[in-house]
Amino acid sequence: MSELRLVIFDVDGTLVDSQRDILAAMAAAFGSQGLETPPRERVLSGVGLSLPETFLRLAGEQGADIRARMIDAYCTAYADLRQAHGPESSPFYAGARETLDRLAGEPHTLLAVATGKSRRGLDRLIEAHGLEGMFQSRQTADDHPRSPTPRMIRAALDETGVTARRAVMIGDTRFDVDMAHAAGVASIGVAWGYQPAAGLSADRIIHDWAELAPALDDLTETTS
Known part of the structure; x- marks a missing residue:
């Protein structure tokens, strides 16, 4: 396994x-x-x-x-x-919900959130989209300072027991990537977000959710 x-x-x-x-x-x-x-x-x-x-x-x-x-x-x-x-109020990007469902169904994959949202805001979004039970760790701005400190990601690692070399942060801003680098985990930038992908300095950039699976496998050294 x-x-x-x-x-x-x-x-x-x-x-x-x-x-x-x-x-x-x-x-x-x-x-x-x-x-x-x-x-x-x-x-x-x-x-x-x-x-x-x-x-x-x-x-x-x-x-x-x-x-x-x-x-x-x-x-x-x-x-x-x-x-x-x-x-x-916060619609999914095309393919995002399907991606979450697929990853949640993988026995070797755990999901987490690290966000600048408040805990109340995140909880309401999870409730609105029916995502209860999807994430094994929820890290918010109520509990940690944001990038470039690594505290959110390190808390998620501690909570799940996963090592840094087997973790990946996925985000659309330099804050996400800097936080990942500070925590010693790999990063994937998405090209559809609020900051230009060219400036993210992520380990990988994806332009569609279909590109995520091979990027994750490569960065976490997972073989099928």
């Missing part, structure tokens, strides 16, 4: 496309303080960080109290949008 391997997924921009509601909630957050919303590219470049880190990047010139109010406004707007849109 093959040694267990761990496949760790980022969420927004990798498994699901949440940009419509992210951008709308960000506009509400900046508007709540009478500020101009940053351009789309700048907003999406921070997806993957925790909200305090995101607003520090986007509104660092504002005081901490103003940023705190902006975070509250963002969370309220995002929750309202999620309630209004249901699962379509």
